[in-house]
Every structure is written in structure tokens, then in C-alpha cells.
Amino acid sequence: MKKNYLKRVMAAALAGVMAMGVFGCGSASATDTTAESGTIAGTESGAQTASMGEAEVYWFSDVTGWGPNGWEKGVTTSPFLDAVKAETGVTFTIEQPPTDADTKLGLMIASNDLPDLISITDADTIKQLIQSGKVWSMEEFLQTYDPESHLLTDFPDDIKKAVNFKFGGWYSVPSHMNSNDNRKVNPPSSQVYVDNVTKGHNSAIMFNKTIMDELGITQEDVQTEEGFYKACELVKNSGYMIDGQSVFPVMLHADKWINSSLDGIIAETFGVAPVDADGNYRHKEMNPGYKRALKFVNNLIQNGYLDINSLTLDEAALKTYIESGRVFCWIGNPAQSSKKETVPFVSFGPILADNGARPIVPISLQAGSGWIQTFVSKDCEHPEQIAKMLSFATSREGMFLNEYGVEGVDYTLDENGIAARTEDGNKKFETDYKKNIALWPFANTDFAWSTQAPPAEGTDGAVFNQVSTAIGKYEDTYIFDSDLLSFQDGNVIEPSSDLGIKVSQVKSYLESQKAKIVSASSDEQFEKEYKSMLETLEGYSIADIDAEYNKTLQQNYEAYGEKIENVNAGIYEN
Structure with a gap:
């Protein structure tokens, strides 16, 4: 993962210099999440991105405050966002209304003017969205636009059943997945995380x-x-x-x-x-x-x-x-x-x-149904790229990038697959990201608890x-x-x-x-x-x-x- 990703980063820097030489310097879009070093593009993913073109995706959420500090305003980016653009051509225009988000989305449903991606938690709004018939069944969406997606074969079965039971079908990709089937792939690294599963409470x-x-x-x-x-x-x-x-x-x-x-x-x-x-x-x-x-x-x-x-x-x-x-x-x-x-x-x-x-x-x-549910509008403009983005974001490479950054730069892995932030990674985590590098809709709880060592005594985690x-x-x-x-x-x-x-x-x-x-x-x-x-x-x-x-x-x-x-x-x- 590190070698391919760093190759894309180096290619990106060169591409950025060449682009500046041809077109001159221009102002950045308010919604552009591209790093200052330029668009990440490598020989393999770059060819795929070029064939599909760039896709600006309008993303709406009723949960505020997630993602690296300032990314929603185009001020900053992250390795994950850079890789998403490199792999799929997707950049995001994000809207996280601080108040009345579900009322606003309800009006968009009524006026048939939905965002491309919708990440929400309010159950009544979720029901309204599904009953409107304006969002894809995830199975149909992936079969149509990314039939090779790993989500079609390895999405945890017990979570799929929970989502079906709660929402009447598999219409969304849930965040913060936590289940026995998910832990078969992502076993907890310590008893601390077992306790979190069986005894943890949010109050x-x-x-x-x-x-x-x-x-x-x-x-x-x-x-x-x-x-x-x-x-x-x-x-x-x-x-x-x-x-x-x-x-x-x-x-x-x-x-x-x-x-x-x-x-x-x-x-x-x-x-x-x-x-x-x-x-x-x-x-x-x-x-x-x-x-x-x-x-x-x-x-x-x-x-x-x-x-x-x-x-x-x-x-x-x-x-x-x-x-x-x-x-x-x-x-x-x-x-x-x-x-x-x-x-x-x-x-x-x-x-x-x-x-x-x-x-x-x-x-x-x-098996929980997760927290934030991410839906895809049937009227989205770039369905193939969104499908591939979802597949990449939930892949193991995507989850590492979302949670930790770039291996060898922001973190290292030991022989047991436990991640540890590097000195530089910690510095960025505390400053650039304000302790929030991850896009929460793609966070996977069991994955995080599988790749983290138990927190040291006296630390925030402990x-x-x-x-x-x-x-x-x-x-x-x-x-x-x-x-x-x-x-x-x-x-x-x-x-x-x-x-x-x-x-x-x-x-x-x-x-x-x-x-x-x-x-x-x-x-x-x-x-x-x-x-x-x-x-x-x-x-x-x-x-x-x-x-x-x-x-x-x-x-x-x-x-x-x-x-x-x-x-x-x-x-x-x-």
C-alpha cells in the first residue's frame, strides 16, 4: 500500500508543476479538497481516473464536525481524500447544516432535488428517504456500477440482516460497524476493546x-x-x-x-x-x-x-x-x-x-446497524465513480488511509498489524487534523479496535x-x-x-x-x-x-x- 500510494503522490507533485507551467496559477475552488501539492494521479489509477473524468459530488449530512479540520471549506485535505480523487476522480462539496438538517433534507426529498450522497442518522428522515424511492438499493447500485466491489461479497452478513430488519432493505453503507461477523475479519486487539463492545456506553x-x-x-x-x-x-x-x-x-x-x-x-x-x-x-x-x-x-x-x-x-x-x-x-x-x-x-x-x-x-x-447511514441518490450525476469511491473507502486500504494516513509516513505497522502513529503523523494529527482525520461515514469500529494497541495508562483513550x-x-x-x-x-x-x-x-x-x-x-x-x-x-x-x-x-x-x-x-x- 505504501509503495503504490507514494508513487501516486510523487506523480501528483510532478503533474501539479506541469499544470502550473501550462495554465498559470489560478484560485482554488471553495469546495476543492485537492492537496496543495497537486492532484494525486499514478499510472494505474491515473488512467482509470482519466477515463472517467473528475466528478464533483454533492454530499449532505445531518451530522456535523467530521473530517479533517477545514476540509469542508476546501482549506485542507487528507491522505484519504487525496487517494479517493486519485482512485476515482471524486471530490466532494460537503454540506453539514448545524441546525434543521433533517427539515432541509425533507424539503429536498419533496422537491425531488436530492444530493448525490446523503449521510444521515435521523430515523424518521431515513424512513422518508427510503419510502420516496429516490435512493438506490445498495445491492442493485453496486451490481450495476461496480460489480467487482468487495462490498458484494464481504459486507458482514449479520450487519446486513440488522440493516434489513431496521430499514426494510440494504439501502445504505453504515458507519461504525460493530458485529460478530465484522470481528471475524477484524478481531479486537485486547480485552479493552472486548469490554467496549459488551459494556461500553455513550453516557x-x-x-x-x-x-x-x-x-x-x-x-x-x-x-x-x-x-x-x-x-x-x-x-x-x-x-x-x-x-x-x-x-x-x-x-x-x-x-x-x-x-x-x-x-x-x-x-x-x-x-x-x-x-x-x-x-x-x-x-x-x-x-x-x-x-x-x-x-x-x-x-x-x-x-x-x-x-x-x-x-x-x-x-x-x-x-x-x-x-x-x-x-x-x-x-x-x-x-x-x-x-x-x-x-x-x-x-x-x-x-x-x-x-x-x-x-x-x-x-x-x-449486530448493530451502524450509526451514520450513507445513501446514493438515483439522480446522482456520476454513479460509476461514486460506486467505486464507496468500494475504495470501505476497502482495507481505504480504511487505513481514513483512520491513520499513509503507512511509513503517518504511521507504521508492527508484526501483529497494530498501527502506531509516527512523530510526524502525531504532529499532523494534533495540528492539521485537530484529532479528527477520519471521515466518520466511513469509520469502521471493529477495524479501529483491531488495528489499535490498548491505550496506555493515563492517555485519552484509557x-x-x-x-x-x-x-x-x-x-x-x-x-x-x-x-x-x-x-x-x-x-x-x-x-x-x-x-x-x-x-x-x-x-x-x-x-x-x-x-x-x-x-x-x-x-x-x-x-x-x-x-x-x-x-x-x-x-x-x-x-x-x-x-x-x-x-x-x-x-x-x-x-x-x-x-x-x-x-x-x-x-x-x-
């Missing part, structure tokens, strides 16, 4: 170990509800400063606090199940235990441990506080904080409820693995298979039906009402707003919505041979 309660040590706070102090409040009170009144600035006792996940904090680890630590005592589906907001999760956040605000203004911050602002070391406890997605080497976070799993409820955590135990698996590893945690709830992803209730409209109304209402409940200035106001939530949900026919979801949940129970238990029904239902 955690994390403590700044430096502040704990400075103030004499122990694990025992923060692992119970009562002890946690006392620890927050100690931090609040300690006068402890970081670079002359006060410390925040608690922060949630900024403007994503509902999904990543409240409905994630907080509800889970208090043992809120998405089913009733008989295992029938029920919105977790209707579980009496959810009131305890809401009151926990309300107590933090009422007691001055959590600044309510922090709930409107964006992630970038949140990171500045976390990375400054000024946050004692932060509750949210551990992947969204960096510089863990200088801010040593640790998680002890749950904050145990004083009523004895067991923590309940959903973890995908089946801290992330510790905090993300702590709740799953806690001995009394009840883990259920989150795949049983995959039906929630827009596949049960038709969005345009009367009940579907009510589902949308419930979603919008809960976002605003939860904010009202947790920000209540008194216990009396809290009770009033909580009661209003239950009454309003009843008015939105929440029982009928749950009954429809439950039909599919019962089918999933039978198909998977498993069932979700409400292990705390005896505590919350009586």
Missing part, C-alpha cells in the same frame, strides 16, 4: 480526580445520592480555584443535556426502564422512577450546584470549561471531552439511588475506555439489549398519520416541558410542572402510542428470544 458520570484528591473526596463519598449532594456542597463552598477561577460542582451535556445526560445516564443510574412491570413498552417519562431523575437535576439547580445557563451552551463552549479543569463532575457523552490526559476524569459507574433501585443500562448486544464502560461493569447494573427497542426509529407509526402527528407533538412538548420541570424554583413548582407533563401526555394519547410500539416490541421479544425486565418495578410501581 457517563465523570469526576475530576484532581479536584477529588485536593478536597479529600472519595469514591464512597460520591457513589450514593446523599453522598453526592454532600460532595457537591463541599466543592461549592470550598473556595477551590483553577487559575484564579471558581470551580463548577456539576455540568451536564450543555444544550444536549436531555438526550446525553437526563435521558441517558441520570435516568439509567436511577433504574428507569422503558417498560412496565409486565415488560410492555412504555415511554420512560411515564415510569414513576423518571420523576426521581428529573428531581435530581432540579435539586442540582435549586442548590446551586448546576448553573442553569450552562444548559444552553453549545458543545464547543462546554469543552472549554471541561478542558480548563474547572468542572468537578460532568455528566454526558464522554466522547465529547478531549485532553483527558491533563484533566484526569474517572467514573465509578452509577450514583446509587437511596431507594435501592438497580441501575439499568441499554447496550447493543446484537480514560475514555474507563469512563465509558464503568456503568456497564458495575456489578449490580442490569443490562438489556438496546436492539430490542430499534422499532422506536420511526418504523412503527406512520409520521403523517393522526397518531404519528401526536408522536411529533410529544417529542416537541417533552423537550420544552422537561426544561420547565428541572428549572422549577421550588418543590411545589416542580410537582405542578411534573403533574402537568403527565396530564398533557395523556392528552396526546401517549397510551395509544405506547400500545403501537408494544406490538412491535413483543414481536422483537419473540424474534430475539429475549425480554426487557423492569427490575425496579417493585420499588417504583408500588
